[in-house]
Amino acid sequence: MYGYAGKQLxxxxxKKEIKAEDIDFDVMRKYLGGAGLCAKILxxxxxxxxxxxxxxxxxxxxxxxxxxxxxxxxxxxxxxFKSPLTNAWGESRCxxxxxxxxxxxxxxxxxxxxxxxxxxxxxxxxxxxEFKPAGHLLGKTTSEKLSMIRNELNDRKISVMCIGPGxxxxxxxxxxxxxxxxxxxxxxxxxxxxxxxxxxAVKGSKEIKAAQPEKLKDAISDAMAVLRExxxxxxxxxxxxxxxxxxxxxxxxxxxxxxxxxxxxKAEKMYDDFFDKYLIKNHGCYRGCPIACGRIxxxxxxxxxxxxxxxxxxESLSAFTAFVLNDNLEAAIHATYLCNEYGxxxxxxxxxIAFAMECYENGFIKQKDVGGxxxxxxxxxxxxxxxRLISSREGIGDVLAEGVKIAAKKLGKGAEKYAVHxxxxxxxxxxxxxxxxxxxxxxxxxxxxxxxxxLEAMAYDSGKLDWGMVKFGVPDPNEVDRWDExxxxxxxxxxxxxxxxxxxxSTCKFFNYSGxxxxxxAEMLSAMTGWxxxxxxxxxxxxxVINLQRMxxxxxxxxxxxxxxxxxxxxxxxxxxxxxxxxxxxSDYEAMLDEYYDARGWDKKTGKPLKExxxxxxxxxxxx
Amino acid sequence: xxxxxxxxxxxxxxxxxxxxxxxxxSIPSNLTLKGLMSRLEIPKKMGKVLLVNGFPQDIxxxxxxxxxxxxxxxxxxx
Numbered sequence: 001m002y003g004y005a006g007k008q009l010x011x012x013x014x015k016k017e018i019k020a021e022d023i024d025f026d027v028m029r030k031y032l033g034g035a036g037l038c039a040k041i042l043x044x045x046x047x048x049x050x051x052x053x054x055x056x057x058x059x060x061x062x063x064x065x066x067x068x069x070x071x072x073x074x075x076x077x078x079x080x081f082k083s084p085l086t087n088a089w090g091e092s093r094c095x096x097x098x099x100x101x102x103x104x105x106x107x108x109x110x111x112x113x114x115x116x117x118x119x120x121x122x123x124x125x126x127x128x129x130e131f132k133p134a135g136h137l138l139g140k141t142t143s144e145k146l147s148m149i150r151n152e153l154n155d156r157k158i159s160v161m162c163i164g165p166g167x168x169x170x171x172x173x174x175x176x177x178x179x180x181x182x183x184x185x186x187x188x189x190x191x192x193x194x195x196x197x198x199x200x201a202v203k204g205s206k207e208i209k210a211a212q213p214e215k216l217k218d219a220i221s222d223a224m225a226v227l228r229e230x231x232x233x234x235x236x237x238x239x240x241x242x243x244x245x246x247x248x249x250x251x252x253x254x255x256x257x258x259x260x261x262x263x264x265x266k267a268e269k270m271y272d273d274f275f276d277k278y279l280i281k282n283h284g285c286y287r288g289c290p291i292a293c294g295r296i297x298x299x300x301x302x303x304x305x306x307x308x309x310x311x312x313x314x315e316s317l318s319a320f321t322a323f324v325l326n327d328n329l330e331a332a333i334h335a336t337y338l339c340n341e342y343g344x345x346x347x348x349x350x351x352x353i354a355f356a357m358e359c360y361e362n363g364f365i366k367q368k369d370v371g372g373x374x375x376x377x378x379x380x381x382x383x384x385x386x387x388r389l390i391s392s393r394e395g396i397g398d399v400l401a402e403g404v405k406i407a408a409k410k411l412g413k414g415a416e417k418y419a420v421h422x423x424x425x426x427x428x429x430x431x432x433x434x435x436x437x438x439x440x441x442x443x444x445x446x447x448x449x450x451x452x453x454x455l456e457a458m459a460y461d462s463g464k465l466d467w468g469m470v471k472f473g474v475p476d477p478n479e480v481d482r483w484d485e486x487x488x489x490x491x492x493x494x495x496x497x498x499x500x501x502x503x504x505x506s507t508c509k510f511f512n513y514s515g516x517x518x519x520x521x522a523e524m525l526s527a528m529t530g531w532x533x534x535x536x537x538x539x540x541x542x543x544x545v546i547n548l549q550r551m552x553x554x555x556x557x558x559x560x561x562x563x564x565x566x567x568x569x570x571x572x573x574x575x576x577x578x579x580x581x582x583x584x585x586x587s588d589y590e591a592m593l594d595e596y597y598d599a600r601g602w603d604k605k606t607g608k609p610l611k612e613x614x615x616x617x618x619x620x621x622x623x624x
Numbered sequence: 625x626x627x628x629x630x631x632x633x634x635x636x637x638x639x640x641x642x643x644x645x646x647x648x649x650s651i652p653s654n655l656t657l658k659g660l661m662s663r664l665e666i667p668k669k670m671g672k673v674l675l676v677n678g679f680p681q682d683i684x685x686x687x688x689x690x691x692x693x694x695x696x697x698x699x700x701x702x
Contacts, residue, residue, distance in 0.1 A: 250675050250696050268694075459700065
């Protein structure tokens with residue numbers, strides 16, 4: 001047996017029982033692993049309409065043959081579930097050693113079912129699984145839990161993923177943390193909390209065999225050579241994603257004041273301050289990462305002081321600065337540190353607070369509703385306090401913990417215009433007014449309005465990256481105007497098919513920005529599994545997976561109407577350097593979506609994959 | 625003529641010999657942004673944003689005495 005550990009683990013929390021099942025290699029060839037295998041299992045095993053916070057929901061942890069510390073980008077794990085935030089396909093990635101260590105523990109996939117009677121954590125150790133009481137862990141921050149679990153297991157290095165108070169309190173955008181990295185989006189932490197599963201620890205010594213070890217060695221060597229020459233990789237190491245604050249602001253790719261603008265002008269100074277005063281060093285999330293994009297920072301003193309910690313990436317800091325019009329960087333660093341400690345998504349939290357500030361400005365939230373706090377735009381002091389209230393569902397926190405879509409319904413008619421989301425997932429810190437490809441990517445991503453699962457479209461339009469995909473039909477981005485609308489729908493189809501592969505392979509997507517292509521992945525995958533697989537077959541698998549996730553959503557009642565983007569993303573910005581740039585508004589989104597559906601082989605009215613497309617992709621489980 | 629040039633993150637290395645520590649750079653007149661990037665040897669096929677005196681300009685823009693140019697490139701792509 002090559003490439004895979006060979007087993008998937010089912011955990012029945014209600015009975016505290018497990019079942020180790022052999023994996024089916026024919027299925028693996030079609031779906032590979034990660035978000036691909038999860039799409040197949042969850043589509044087949046979840047009933048339509050299941051309540052995501054009920055015992056009937058299932059939570060999967062998934063890897064692939066490339067999830068390994070020795071493979072460039074191999075330190076990652078993908079979590080899939082039905083999302084309590086969106087009621088759609090839920091998918092969340094976490095960088096770190098958990099994925100590789102799960103395979104060393106003997107399992108390629110874990111499927112968590114049911115609900116434990118009392119809070120538990122599970123320990124997977126070389127094929128054995130123990131259920132341990134977790135009552136004493138409740139209410140603790142994620143770093144406290146990690147420390148307590150490692151002490152209890154007498155193992156200072158064991159890989160642990162855990163929820164924080166946010167997940168315990170079923171905050172709809174609660175996270176699952178691996179140390180200070182997050183499986184951030186879609187509320188996976190609430191799913192774990194609803195199952196009374198507080199943490200999962202994994203360790204083992206299983207060695208996964210490669211079918212062609214020499215070929216694998218060469219393939220890894222080729223990939224490493226590319227990384228060594230890559231300016232992107234060097235940029236990630238020195239500046240992290242945070243280094244994109246100033247360029248994105250300048251490009252009109254910085255949603256500001258709850259999407260009223262796409263530019264603020266303050267990113268440059270804030271990033272320079274971050275780099276000079278608060279950044280300590282870079283950090284790799286998994287042992288052996290050759291890029292190591294993480295930021296270790298500290299606010300040494302003052303009311304926003306933090307310990308030395310990892311965080312402060314682009315999305316997190318942008319959500320607590322530009323979104324909420326806050327230019328106090330220390331408050332932003334502190335608030336995002338708290339999000340990690342309490343276990344809630346920094347992007348959704350910042351977006352919800354921006355929404356709350358706009359509601360406050362317009363009378364939907366009164367000062368008495370927030371215990372006398374002043375939620376004026378840019379107020380730094382309210383940021384950590386709101387994070388606390390949301391995580392504990394106290395006061396206004398109980399409404400805000402539902403996410404902007406539901407919070408808007410609760411706050412009253414008219415508030416929905418301030419709720420910027422797609423399918424219920426709060427929009428992240430990238431703006432389609434900087435490049436129109438992102439409009440289609442935002443509208444059609446299966447987990448909701450997402451900038452990276454599967455496609456970071458502005459990297460194409462502004463960044464001029466093609467990810468080696470010109471050979472699969474994507475136009476050279478240097479020949480494409482970022483503000484053109486025609487042609488974008490068609491290219492998003494191809495880009496999504498390709499860029500979903502790291503989510504299927506559970507490998508870090510930043511490696512693909514640094515020059516690793518589908519051909520590199522195919523070479524490594526062939527060497528691991530013994531299959532003869534190439535980039536074209538990987539594209540087909542990507543297309544299959546996206547269509548199956550789409551069918552999951554359609555079964556839950558989503559259709560073309562839900563593939564919309566918020567009005568604010570289409571309008572010219574209210575202020576900033578692009579306010580008079582007529583090219584940056586989106587003039588005909590429907591036409592872009594039509595073009596996308598056409599390229600996808602989906603029904604123009606509903607967006608449903610046509611029978612012929614499902615047959616072509618051999619998606620038999622879907623009775624069209 | 626003299627302009628100011630600020631290069632960001634992964635572009636910093638391109639200015640080393642031509643831009644002083646106060647960001648001053650001497651250029652011939654009638655130089656466009658395209659010409660400036662050529663002088664700095666910044667690769668063509670790379671996503672960039674160019675701001676002159678705080679506003680985005682395209683590569684055909686002709687530089688004037690005292691212009692403050694910012695050239696930014698993307699790490700995560702965009």
